[in-house]
Amino acid sequence: AVGPKGIFRVIERSEQWSVGELEPEDFGAIRELSMNPIGDRIISAFFSPGKETVDFASFVRILAHFHPTETSRSRDGVQPEPANSRTRKLKFAFQLYDQDRDGKISREELLQVLRTMLEMQVTEEQLQSIAERAIQEADLDQDDAISFDEFRKVRGVDLIRDQIDNWEY
Amino acid sequence: MTSAHLLLLICLISGVTSVKGDVALLHQEVITGISIVTFKWNHVKTPYLVALWILVAVLAKLVIESFPSVTNVIPESALLICFGWILGGIIWAADLQQTFSLTPTVFFYFLLPQIILDAGYSMPNKLFFTNLGGILLYAILGTVWCAATLGLSLWGCQAGGAMGALDIGLLQYLLFGSLIAAVDPVAVLAVFEQVHVNEVLFIMVFGESLLNDGVTVVLFNVFDAFVKLGGPRINAVEIIKGIISFFVVAFGGSLVGLAFGLLVSLLSKYTKNIQIIEPGFIFVLGYLSYLTADMLSLSAILSVTFCGVSCQKYLNSNMAESSVNTVRYVMKVFANGSETIIFVFLGISAIDKTIWVWNTGFVLLTLFFTLVYRFIGTFIQTWWLNQYRLVPIAFIDQLIMSYGGLRGAVAYGLATMLDDQRIKEKKLMIGTTLIVVYFTVILQGVTMKPFVTWLKVKRAAVAEVTLIEKVQNKVFEHSLVAIEDISGQIGDNYLRGKWKIFEEKWMSRFLLTSEARKKQDYIFNVFHQLNLKDAVDYVDEGERRGSLEFVRNESAFINFKKKLGDEFSEVLPDIMAAASDDPDAMRRDPVSSVSLQMHEKTMQGTRETEDIDAHHLLQQHLYKGRKQHLHRYSRNHLDINTDDNEVQEIFQRTMRNRLESFKSAKMGLAPAKTITKHTKKDQQQKVIFIYSIEYMGYYTIASGGSFPFRVNYKAGAGIENPTFMPDPDPMAPMQIPPWQAEDEPDGSTVSPSQRAQVRLPWTPTNLRRLAPLRISTQSTDSFAQADTPASQEKDKKWPPPPPPPSDK
Numbered sequence: 001a002v003g004p005k006g007i008f009r010v011i012e013r014s015e016q017w018s019v020g021e022l023e024p025e026d027f028g029a030i031r032e033l034s035m036n037p038i039g040d041r042i043i044s045a046f047f048s049p050g051k052e053t054v055d056f057a058s059f060v061r062i063l064a065h066f067h068p069t070e071t072s073r074s075r076d077g078v079q080p081e082p083a084n085s086r087t088r089k090l091k092f093a094f095q096l097y098d099q100d101r102d103g104k105i106s107r108e109e110l111l112q113v114l115r116t117m118l119e120m121q122v123t124e125e126q127l128q129s130i131a132e133r134a135i136q137e138a139d140l141d142q143d144d145a146i147s148f149d150e151f152r153k154v155r156g157v158d159l160i161r162d163q164i165d166n167w168e169y
Numbered sequence: 170m171t172s173a174h175l176l177l178l179i180c181l182i183s184g185v186t187s188v189k190g191d192v193a194l195l196h197q198e199v200i201t202g203i204s205i206v207t208f209k210w211n212h213v214k215t216p217y218l219v220a221l222w223i224l225v226a227v228l229a230k231l232v233i234e235s236f237p238s239v240t241n242v243i244p245e246s247a248l249l250i251c252f253g254w255i256l257g258g259i260i261w262a263a264d265l266q267q268t269f270s271l272t273p274t275v276f277f278y279f280l281l282p283q284i285i286l287d288a289g290y291s292m293p294n295k296l297f298f299t300n301l302g303g304i305l306l307y308a309i310l311g312t313v314w315c316a317a318t319l320g321l322s323l324w325g326c327q328a329g330g331a332m333g334a335l336d337i338g339l340l341q342y343l344l345f346g347s348l349i350a351a352v353d354p355v356a357v358l359a360v361f362e363q364v365h366v367n368e369v370l371f372i373m374v375f376g377e378s379l380l381n382d383g384v385t386v387v388l389f390n391v392f393d394a395f396v397k398l399g400g401p402r403i404n405a406v407e408i409i410k411g412i413i414s415f416f417v418v419a420f421g422g423s424l425v426g427l428a429f430g431l432l433v434s435l436l437s438k439y440t441k442n443i444q445i446i447e448p449g450f451i452f453v454l455g456y457l458s459y460l461t462a463d464m465l466s467l468s469a470i471l472s473v474t475f476c477g478v479s480c481q482k483y484l485n486s487n488m489a490e491s492s493v494n495t496v497r498y499v500m501k502v503f504a505n506g507s508e509t510i511i512f513v514f515l516g517i518s519a520i521d522k523t524i525w526v527w528n529t530g531f532v533l534l535t536l537f538f539t540l541v542y543r544f545i546g547t548f549i550q551t552w553w554l555n556q557y558r559l560v561p562i563a564f565i566d567q568l569i570m571s572y573g574g575l576r577g578a579v580a581y582g583l584a585t586m587l588d589d590q591r592i593k594e595k596k597l598m599i600g601t602t603l604i605v606v607y608f609t610v611i612l613q614g615v616t617m618k619p620f621v622t623w624l625k626v627k628r629a630a631v632a633e634v635t636l637i638e639k640v641q642n643k644v645f646e647h648s649l650v651a652i653e654d655i656s657g658q659i660g661d662n663y664l665r666g667k668w669k670i671f672e673e674k675w676m677s678r679f680l681l682t683s684e685a686r687k688k689q690d691y692i693f694n695v696f697h698q699l700n701l702k703d704a705v706d707y708v709d710e711g712e713r714r715g716s717l718e719f720v721r722n723e724s725a726f727i728n729f730k731k732k733l734g735d736e737f738s739e740v741l742p743d744i745m746a747a748a749s750d751d752p753d754a755m756r757r758d759p760v761s762s763v764s765l766q767m768h769e770k771t772m773q774g775t776r777e778t779e780d781i782d783a784h785h786l787l788q789q790h791l792y793k794g795r796k797q798h799l800h801r802y803s804r805n806h807l808d809i810n811t812d813d814n815e816v817q818e819i820f821q822r823t824m825r826n827r828l829e830s831f832k833s834a835k836m837g838l839a840p841a842k843t844i845t846k847h848t849k850k851d852q853q854q855k856v857i858f859i860y861s862i863e864y865m866g867y868y869t870i871a872s873g874g875s876f877p878f879r880v881n882y883k884a885g886a887g888i889e890n891p892t893f894m895p896d897p898d899p900m901a902p903m904q905i906p907p908w909q910a911e912d913e914p915d916g917s918t919v920s921p922s923q924r925a926q927v928r929l930p931w932t933p934t935n936l937r938r939l940a941p942l943r944i945s946t947q948s949t950d951s952f953a954q955a956d957t958p959a960s961q962e963k964d965k966k967w968p969p970p971p972p973p974p975s976d977k
Contacts, residue, residue, distance in 0.1 A: 040823060042648060096644060113644070116822065 021053040022046075037116045041096050049101060062092075094148050104145040107131055222269070225256070226510040242618075246359035246512050247611040253516015261520050270521060271514035276582045277469075278460075280507045284355055285470050286455040287504035288379060289426075289477020291497070296372045297478070303554050303562075304376035307547070307570075311377065312350050312384040314546045315539070320346030322538050323531070332530035337594055340396050345598050347388035348584055349539060349605060353577030354378040354470075355508055356606075360575060360614045364621050370566045374573045382470035382579075383419035387411070389583055390418075390466070396591050422468030426475030429458035433476070434483035434680040441682065447492040448499065451484060483680045511578045512610075518581070519603055526597040535601050536608055539576070547571040565624045572620065575609040576602075 027043040036042070046054050046062050054062075097105045097113050111131045138146050229252045233245060240248070260269060297304070320343035327335055327342075337345075357378045361371055391411040398407070433454040440447045455476050462472035485493050518524075547570050555561040562570075584602040589595040 037823075038644060038648065040826065093641070093644060093648070096648065117644070 021055050022059060023053050038096060038113070041099070041113075041116075044099075045092065045096060090152060091148070094151055104143075104147050105151070106145045107135055110134060110146070223506065223510065226513045227506060229513060230505075230509045240363075242615065244360050244363050244610075244614040244617075246356065246508075247614050249509060249512035250516040250607065250610060253513040254519060255516075256513065257517035257520030260517070269514070270518040271511070271578070271581065271585075273582045273586045276511065276514075276578060277463075280511050281355075281470075281579070281582075282456055282459040282473055283452075283500070283503040284358075284507050285379070285459070285473045286452075286477050287500040288354060288358065288375075289474040290451070290455075290481050290500055292474075292478050292481070293368070293372065294478060294481065296368055297376055300369060300372055300376065303373055303558070304380060306550055306554055307373065307377040308380035309384055311546050311550060312347075312352075312381045313388070314550075315350035315542050316343065316346040316388055318346075318542045318546075319350060319535070319538050320344075322542075323534060326530065326534050331534060332528055335528055335531060335594070335597075337592075338396075340392060341592055341594070344389065344392035344396055344587075344592075347385060347392055348580050349535065349576065349602060350388075351381050351385040351576070351579060352378040352574045353579050355511060355579070356575035356577030356610050356614075357573060359508060359512075360610070360617055361573065364618050366569060366621060367566075369560075369562070370569060373562070374570055379470065379474050383422060383468040384415065385579070385583070386468045386470075387415040387418045390414070393588070397588070418466070418468050419471060421465065422462045422471035423475045425462045425465070425467060426458050426472035426477075427479050429454050429461070429472070430476040430479030431680065434480045434487070437484050437487040438680060438682050440488070444489045444492055447488045448495040451480065451496055452499075452503075487680075487682050515578055515581065515603075515606065519607075524596050524603075525600050526594070527600065528597055531597060532601050532604055536605060539605060543574045544571040547574075568624065569617075569621060572613060573617065575613060576606050577610060578606070581606055 024043055024047065027046070046059060048054075048058070094105070095101065097109055099109060099112075111127060114127055114131055114134075135144060135146060138150050140150050141147070226249075229249060230245070233240060233248045233252070320339070323346070324337075324339045324342040326332060327337065352374070354375065357375055361374065391414065395407070433450050436450050436454075437447060440450075455473055458476040459469045459473045463469040484496065488496070547567055551562050551567045551570070580602050581599070584595075584599045587595045587598060592598070
């Protein structure tokens, strides 16, 4: 769960806490995030599309994605899927790529992510070839984009099991 | 061909044994004259036999390895035992008595230490210490549990009459339990090395097998003493002494090992001039640590393990490359040889009529209980352990862990050390121990692989990961770091971070040569890698464009030397050699990914642009993210990775992105031209001031150190993101950071970093990175001149770098 320290930190740094909501610039106050290649994307992940602020409840809900996966929960279909279920975690990660929320990672979106994560020396053509290759490897239905299902199954090995269980702090 | 080998072997052995008989005859002859040649068997007997046995064992291994189809199914250790049986049979037939067997002395002093030393030296430290809690749990609690339950159950069964007329006291049962309970490192290694399970599972079982020696030694000695004392004299005091002795033995042994490890590391610091004897130290000192611990009745295995574990890092850094390879290789040779001999002798020792006393009930029940209690114990402990683990141990892994609890030569050695005066049934125990060993090594060893495959145990990751996976791994990593920052939670790496700081400050300074320390330095590594990359690109570029370009840019190489200066003169040859196209020189260098690329390049000639291996590229160029730098990260200082190119690049890029989106978001405002006098509100000023100071700090570092600038961290002062800034008044344009300003910015708030333009021209012909790089143990004063603008031609002189910090 979110540590109390953390929330206070964000509060401290924000000068508009009295409103009870966080705005993007409050996140900007966290210096370390500027050092993070995908820092800005993480920040925007906290905000639902179209909304300019995030209230405390939503904030915690997003953070809850990072709670250890509960595998023992029975899926009875009646309960809404918990935030920290594997699928939801993966969806969260998927949305880091898929900024326009159309359910697919297009080549352009992948390129954008790659651009932020790769060093400056990599030329545009090299980037293109990496993106090309990545899509080739993952794209099963040949639509030149990676859908959520393709994202989950990479190379037959279920990506969920391998990676996302370790996605905790 | 191989059957001829076998035949030869057999002849050799029988020849040796029959010669022994003949020797007696020779002695009785009277010397009548000078003999031209005499047969002096007695003089060479012992060393000859030793050498011969080693030869036999190694030849056996050779023979076995020439049938890979067999070794895939049956592990080598099992085959060696079978070979031992055959050999034992031959010797028995020749001599009618078992002349050779595995004596405790030979085993414990000449065969075991090198195996353990090799295990400790090649232990994956990080993995080991991460899982240390679990390993200790299994080693200590698990062994005690197995010993106690086995002893008690057997005693209970005896009382219940399942063993016929056997009458062994409870204490003796407990003693027997303690020697049988221990998982054996030699056997575990031998079997698991063919199965390749995932690393966590392996380290758990293997670590347990190493560390449980502490418990085994204590239990054995305590119960042995109890047996000698006799029943009535055992009271609470003795029991308490027993418990205390556990702590003393275990920790004492580890400390002895650590001391020797540090000693050898220290010694390696001074062997620069006599590199030829460097490899010798670790063997001698490792062995001494074993003997010393044993002399002090502490745990010898623990001692050797920790000696190896503690010295590996320093030895690998301090010693010359050839010495490092020598040590690694020779250790493996010794360990392998020992292992082979042990298994062969385990086989031979069986063919001895004198030791076999059979009691069906005893044997079968021992087997049964060993297995059952191991399973139960493992499952209970894992269930408890999983409450505290981040990644719980899967059920299937637990099964394998239980099944992989193999017994081996250590148990046998301990059994032969039993006092047969007190323990009437020693022979029975020895026999039973052997049966248990055979059962676990052969049966469980053979079935392990199919079991693992059938259960779909997660194997060691060998498969090539796809690109998207690699990218995704990194995304995960970065996300985690980001979330950690947002929530302020200190990650799991906190302790490790602290240890790293301590280790760097005290231990590395003390134990590493100054050269090694430079190589350790992270910046230097980055620098080195970047240089290599430059060199590679440079050569590529030259090749692509033709020799003229090559000639024209030759001056760049000269600059390389000049810029580096004296500080690096000792390591310069390394870099120069590495930068050259010599693949052999490259291979020496431990920078793996670059050398691979380099090697490939030289092998395949000029790369076409289309032929770029996307994987290599990705591997090499992905930003590493902060978790890997965490040991340099202190949450209290501003200078978070200020000496890292990567950080700057990310930072600039982020800022640039924000500005661009800011600009597009605030369209309609006149594009900012200058940042002129600020007579605005204080808040604005404060904002800009903080803003600019921080940027100043980063940018001067980026631009090559106009001034060494240490900014004090103000809690709460963040970097304002202009995109998200509320836009209270038309003075918004002022928030464009200084470096984007066209004109000379106002001196009062912004430093004149004209050089700090954003364009980062990165072409191979600009070998800008080749600049004096200050290395310091504090990450504050280093500056990397990565991001200098193309205006180099303006012949700006770099200000002379500040004098090196005094702690150098």
